Amino acid sequence: MLDFSFYRKEFPILKNYIYLNNAATAPMPLRTKKAIENWLNKYVYEGNIPWEECLQLEEETRKIIADFLNAQKEEICFKRNTSEGILTVLNLINFDKNDNIIVAKDNFPANFLPYLKYDKVEKRYISILKGDVLKQIKKVFNKKTKLVALDWVHFLSGYQIPLKEISDFCKKYNCYLLIDGIQGIGALKIDLKEINIDFLVCGSGKWLFPPQGIGILYINKEILKKLKKSCVGWLGYEWRDFNKIFTKKKLKNSAAFLEEGTKNYLGLVGLKENVRFLMEIGIENIENYLLSLTNYLITRLKELFFEIFERNKGSGIIAAKRKDKDSQWLYQELINRNFQISLRENYLRISPHFYNTQKEIDNLIETIILLMK
Ligand SMILES: Cc1ncc(COP(=O)(O)O)c(C=O)c1O
Structure with a gap:
């Protein structure tokens, strides 16, 4: 197994907890805290940060994100969170009255609840937890299906949907694909040149580390031109000279036209530092490590x-329960012993990141054995 113990010094929390809760919120690396503090000092000691400096931060962050996802800079725009990305996408698509949307009813609510109130179009439901997602899509798909909306990695079970097959199908039948990537990005490799997704949304705070309140919306450049361009904010236009406020401006011809106003610069500083950190370690290394660590955990x-949810290709998440034991009790006992995990739908959800060790997993297992004696 790969060894990332060198990087544990970035996470002082690991001295106090066995932290296995990255599908909820990950801890912030020290280097990110430092970078944010540097920007905070600008607010404290400089006040007005020059526009060019903000623009440089924006563009550097955009470039790093694009490189990380193997996308183009022009395809990335910043949003506050996953939900804002999803709502933005719904406003961009020209739905006809008879169109339909295919959505998983067990997506995380961020990618399910918005469709309930979206009564312009028919909804057709599938289930990620039932497995064989592409087969289910094919069953309810017709030529009026305009959008398929799915979570890449299921927030509870850790099931990884077959993105390539689903995206090839949607492309072939000319239907938009919207993916919530928040439970995969930062843990698993994604290559947007290889996989034809139209919209990818992802907030930070989980596998990408905090701060929260900053997120990404990726829009495939092939479809940018086709999208509705109503409700554009002032920073959706090209600004070069603030001495010419009233002169007509050009609409940005990139996904950034959706960035409506002044940005969360502290969030951008954090996001940039975090993604740079993940790239330094290598996302393929992280994926390989997480898959072997979680497979080891499953075996134990x-x-x-324990009953384990089916995960398909797997991810950084596993969900487990023992039918004859109260999960709430077991969860609470583990929390009392400084383990950090989640309880979801009566399953223990365990989600390590690259900094966790096999020894910590063994420690978890030994504690469970003692508790169940
Ligand atoms: C799959 C998934 N999507 C979205 C979110 C959060 O959405 P947002 O970033 O809008 O708060 C979560 C949080 O747990 C999640 O698991």
Whole structure:
């Protein structure tokens, strides 16, 4: 197994907890805290930060994100969170009255609840937890299907949907694909040149580390021209000279036309530093490590007769329960012993990141054995 113990010094929290809760919120690396503090000092000691400096931060962050996803800079825009990305996408598509949307009813609510109130179009439901997602899509798809909206990695089970097959299908039948990537990006490799997604949304705070309140919306440049361009804010236009406020401006011809006003610069500083950090370690290394660590965890839990959710290709998340044991009790006992995990739908959700060690997993297993004696 790869060894990332060198990087544990970035996470002082690891001295106090066995932190296995990255699908909820990850801890912030020290280097990110430092970068944010530097920008905070600008607010404290400089007040007005020159526009060019803000623009440079924006563009550097955009470039790093684009490189990380193997996309183009022009395809990336910043949003506050996953939900804002999803709502933005719904406003961009020209739906006809008879169109339909295919959505997983067990997506995380951020990618499910917005469609409930979206009564312009028919909704057709599938389920990620039932598995064989492409087969289910094919069953309800017709030529009026305009959008398929899915979570890449399921927030509870850790199931990774087959993105390539689904995206090839949507492309072939000319239907938009919207993916919520928040439970995969930062843990698993994604290559947007290889996989034809139209819209990818992702907030930070989980596998990408905090701060929260900053997120990404990727829009495939092939479809940018086709989208509705109503409701554009003032920074959706090209600004070069603030001495010419009233002169007509050109609409940006990139996804950035959706960035309506002044940005969350502290969030951008954090996002840039975090993605740079993940790139330094290498996302392929992180994916390989997480898959072997979670597979090891599954094997150990199965030895203890835990039921594990089906994960398909897997991810950084696993969900486990013992039918004859109260999960709430077990969860609370583990929390009392300084483990950080989540309880979701009566399953223990365990989500390590690259900084966790096999020793910590063994420690978790030994604690469970003691508790269940
Ligand atoms: C799959 C998924 N999407 C979205 C979110 C959060 O959405 P937002 O970034 O809009 O708060 C979560 C949070 O747990 C999630 O698991």
